[in-house]
Structure formats: C-alpha cells, structure tokens
Amino acid sequence: MLSADELKLKINRIWGVAPGAMLSLRIIDFLTSVPSEQLSMLTFGNLCRVVGKPEPDKDLLTAINILVSSKVQVLETHMLFIDDNKDEHEIDLKDLQETRRSGVFIHPRTGEMINNFEAHFVPFFVPSQSLREGN
C-alpha cells in the first residue's frame, strides 16, 4: 500500500502540475487530515468545498477521474437514489450496472419503476481501502 505522500508523488510523476492533478493532491491532503468517520460520503458539493470552488468544473472532474479511475485508486464511486419523498437509498453497484444496461430502474422499496432515474441518482465518493490502509 502506498502512503499519501507516495500517492501524491505518483500523481505528480504521471500528470505533472496540471490543474486537475493539483486539485487531486489537495483532496488527498483533506482525506488524510480528517477522521475517517467524517468521510463516509463525499458528494460533489463536499469536494467543491474542499477545493474552494463554488461548483464542479473541468479541473475537479479531472481530479476525480485521477483519484477514482487510475491505478492510484484513492476514491471509490458509489451512488445514492433519492426518491420523491427525499428518502435516500444507496444502490448496490451490481444493480447500478444492470440499470445502466437495461435503462430501467425499480425503486428498491416500493418496486415502482422510476422514470428519468438519472435525476434521482447522486454520485458520491468514499476513500478506498488502499488509502485507508496506506495511512
């Protein structure tokens, strides 16, 4: 497992000082400075606050891509379904994959088919196992 410093060096080696890479380093600093119980759900809104932006932009999306998709694997993507009553349900990733494939989403509690489910899906991120173990 790589430590936070080693992860940051790796990002720096691959992406240099590109704005998205610099934001990803700031997010790693945040993740390693806050108690893990406060990191159970990082939404886009939370990450904007961490990097001091009023709303997501291209650099934040790049930073998230670096942290989630590359081999550094600092964050993991999860998905929340918020229904019309504002009740929140975390979606199992396998169900999410099936939903994307079929284009059909069934409410996990009521069994009702949800039209325009992307308007109810809120992505969020959690620190990966490797980040937790490396620090």
Place this chain on the structure above:
Amino acid sequence: MNKQWTIEDLKLAFPDPAFQCRMAMFLAISHEERISAVERAIDHVAQNLNRTRQHRQHKNEDLLTTDIVTSLKDMGFQASHDTDVGGHCDIVIEGREDFLWLGEAKTHSSYDWLYKGFQQLSTRYSGGMPGQEAGGLIIYCYNKKVLEMMRDWQTHLIERRDDVKISSCALSKLAFRSTHAHDASGLPYMIRHMPVPLYFEPQDKVARSKDRAQTTSRRVARKKGAQ
C-alpha cells in the same frame, strides 16, 4: 446546505464531450464501461485532430500520438506513450482493477503496414488477460475517402486472418471492431479499428487561381485582338 448534484444535473451542466468522457470513466463500475469511456475519449480527441488537420499535415505518427495522450491525460486518464508492455506500445491507458487498454497508431501507407499494427497489438503488447481484453488500432489517414479505405482494410484483414470476426461500431460509422481468440489467454480480444481523417486539400484557392489564370488569359487575348 450543499447542492446534491445528480447525474442529470452534471450532464446538463457539462454537455461538452470532454466532460462526459471524464464522468463516464469515474462512474464506470466494470471494465466494459471503462472500455466504452476510453473509446469515447479517443473519439473526442480524434475529432479535435480532424478539426485542426490543417496544422497536422507534416506531423509524424509519434507527434500525433503524443497529442492524443496529452489530451487523454488532461481528462484525467492514466495514459502514456511508448510504455514498455512487451515492447513500446503507442498508447497505454491503465486503470483500477488491472484495467489496461492498449492502442497502436499507424499512419496509413499500405494495408500490410496496418496489419503489422494489428499483429503488434494482438501478439506483442497485449496479454489478453481479464481487464485487458480490448485495444484500438488508430489509423491516421492522409488520403481521401476514409470510408472506402476502411472497407478495403476490413477485407484485407479478413483475408489475412480467417479467425477474426468483424462487427460494426455503434460509436462511429468510420470505425469497425474485430474480435479473435487471444493467442496467449484464449479469451476474446477485441480491437476497435478507428481512423483519424487528416486529408486536407482545400479547393477554394485552386479555384481562385484558376479564375485568375482565366481572367489573365482573356485579358491577354483581348490585348492581342486589339493590336
């Protein structure tokens, strides 16, 4: 209170393909979805290369490939050029859970040259392991009528390799896919064959200079007539 950004909010806020490619990649939860995100990102970069092809007429393969890799990295992909994976592969995209997408870039000069790229990709660079079951042959085309060239390349490939199955590509009318059992792993290995049209021969100036030449010759003829 923080705004809860839904997928729909993000798509509406960022309709630009480069944003969509980033999102597709970090929302991907399977290698299949990662392959799709990579292909969309490469298509987006290829569109940009085509749009600025007037500046790319004398660039060699390596420089064009470097442009692709730089753009992919700008989007947050872990892309590299000339990385050693059984040899120096042109485009390497690595990702979580052993994801590895390899691309070989060739400037089209002959179908044998493209076939060499196909063989490099499928027998030298890729191991065909799970998570590494897809790649791309990127074909820089400086000739006219890319669609015809791609059809001929497809015919050539089938003649050389009767074990290859061809299918169309839903993302682009110019691209196609080939699948064959990987020599090393035995798993199906899919290669997306995608051209980057770079032909640039504007005719407006030719027409103008022809017009000018005709006007001049008419003037000369009139002068001669007057003498």
